[in-house]
Amino acid sequence: MREYNFGAGRPDPSSFPSEELAKAAARVIAEHGTALVNYPDGSGYTGLREIAARRFERSEGQAVSLNEIVLTSGSMQAMQLITEAFAQPGETIIVEEHTYGGSLGVFRGRGVQMASAPIDGQGLIMDELEALLKRLTDAGTPPRFIYTIATHQNPTGSILPLERRKRLLELAKAYDTLVVDDHCYGDILFRSEPAPPTLYTLDTDDRVVYVASFSKILGPGVRLGYFMAPNDLQGRIMENKRDGGTNTLASMIVAEYFRDHLWEHISRINTIMKARKDAVVEGLATHFSDMAEEVWWTDPPGGLFVWVRMPDATDTKRAMALASERGVIYASGQGFSPANEDIPYLRIAYGFPSLEDIQDGVPILADCVKAAQRTAVAV
Numbered sequence: 001m002r003e004y005n006f007g008a009g010r011p012d013p014s015s016f017p018s019e020e021l022a023k024a025a026a027r028v029i030a031e032h033g034t035a036l037v038n039y040p041d042g043s044g045y046t047g048l049r050e051i052a053a054r055r056f057e058r059s060e061g062q063a064v065s066l067n068e069i070v071l072t073s074g075s076m077q078a079m080q081l082i083t084e085a086f087a088q089p090g091e092t093i094i095v096e097e098h099t100y101g102g103s104l105g106v107f108r109g110r111g112v113q114m115a116s117a118p119i120d121g122q123g124l125i126m127d128e129l130e131a132l133l134k135r136l137t138d139a140g141t142p143p144r145f146i147y148t149i150a151t152h153q154n155p156t157g158s159i160l161p162l163e164r165r166k167r168l169l170e171l172a173k174a175y176d177t178l179v180v181d182d183h184c185y186g187d188i189l190f191r192s193e194p195a196p197p198t199l200y201t202l203d204t205d206d207r208v209v210y211v212a213s214f215s216k217i218l219g220p221g222v223r224l225g226y227f228m229a230p231n232d233l234q235g236r237i238m239e240n241k242r243d244g245g246t247n248t249l250a251s252m253i254v255a256e257y258f259r260d261h262l263w264e265h266i267s268r269i270n271t272i273m274k275a276r277k278d279a280v281v282e283g284l285a286t287h288f289s290d291m292a293e294e295v296w297w298t299d300p301p302g303g304l305f306v307w308v309r310m311p312d313a314t315d316t317k318r319a320m321a322l323a324s325e326r327g328v329i330y331a332s333g334q335g336f337s338p339a340n341e342d343i344p345y346l347r348i349a350y351g352f353p354s355l356e357d358i359q360d361g362v363p364i365l366a367d368c369v370k371a372a373q374r375t376a377v378a379v
């Protein structure tokens with residue numbers, strides 16, 4: 001059976017630079033292979049930290065010191081280390097009302113309490129966040145940090161506007177908490193105007209930890225991510241990194257390739273992603289035109305996802321089972337719910353499927369959602 005895989009947020013397989021990476025690997029192993037007899041430095045291979053610094057400088061217009069950057073095994077390792085450093089089991093953190101399931105898994109694994117902050121089409125709503133901070137503080141359970149995906153949120157794709165970013169930092173200061181900004185999708189941007197400066201750039205009070213990844217611009221299989229943090233916070237995070245260091249071989253190969261190809265590669269994948277995002281949005285508009293009142297979806301300015309609100313009457317499990325029988329895979333809304341609730345949403349990841357898969361798969365998905373209405377006659 002043909003598969004239409006809208007499940008995980010992965011890049012396009014045909015854009016993976018296999019040949020160039022193979023050449024980069026041959027070069028670095030020939031020239032620097034003997035360095036692999038050593039354990040990596042605590043912060044990881046300098047060459048890749050330089051790429052991370054250049055990446056940040058180019059999009060932020062601001063230099064960052066290499067000392068602030070630590071390579072990790074994917075950004076999920078960074079999330080795990082950060083959570084262990086700042087939140088003890090039973091303590092509270094704030095998360096966005098709908099947010100990345102992988103991070104939710106890390107927080108659950110640590111046994112922390114999650115308080116969810118309402119979001120709208122632009123991300124965290126500051127008055128609501130302030131009220132939540134006050135409630136938690138008054139209740140004697142002040143949040144240890146606020147986890148946000150401020151740029152190209154997963155799953156909604158929203159970008160937190162500059163004014164809200166500034167206010168978020170003011171609130172963090174007022175309530176003496178930290179901000180963990182997951183910048184995983186920062187470079188996957190379709191609109192012409194740049195995203196606002198990151199929270200890390202705007203921070204003047206050493207309260208922000210920035211998390212980034214090479215997974216979404218290259219592939220999760222390379223397992224390379226990183227975090228940036230001011231000195232004191234970095235020291236606390238590093239106390240838990242006891243893995244012998246982040247893979248030098250993978251870091252050397254990726255650094256060798258990105259030294260000359262980073263922006264050209266990002267621009268190529270962004271062109272591909274925009275076409276796919278447009279195809280998803282057009283497909284939804286066409287195939288849900290008869291449910292326009294009850295179904296809505298995001299048209300994101302960047303990132304890898306379209307977030308779809310289904311009617312309240314949707315039997316979400318049935319919709320997913322029907323879709324799976326016809327080869328359509330997507331992520332259920334429940335995976336993005338901090339309380340693990342069955343919510344009438346689904347997420348379409350458009351990085352991995354081809355344009356044809358999107359054009360043929362979205363109508364099937366729409367059919368299955370319609371057939372899963374509790375009031376509908378099954379087809």
Ligand SMILES: Cc1ncc(COP(=O)(O)O)c(C=O)c1O
Pocket residue numbers: 009073074075076077100102149154182184212213214215220224225
């Ligand atoms: C918001 C967010 N953070 C982190 C990750 C994990 O990235 P990595 O492969 O670098 O661990 C993902 C992957 O989907 C993500 O969506």
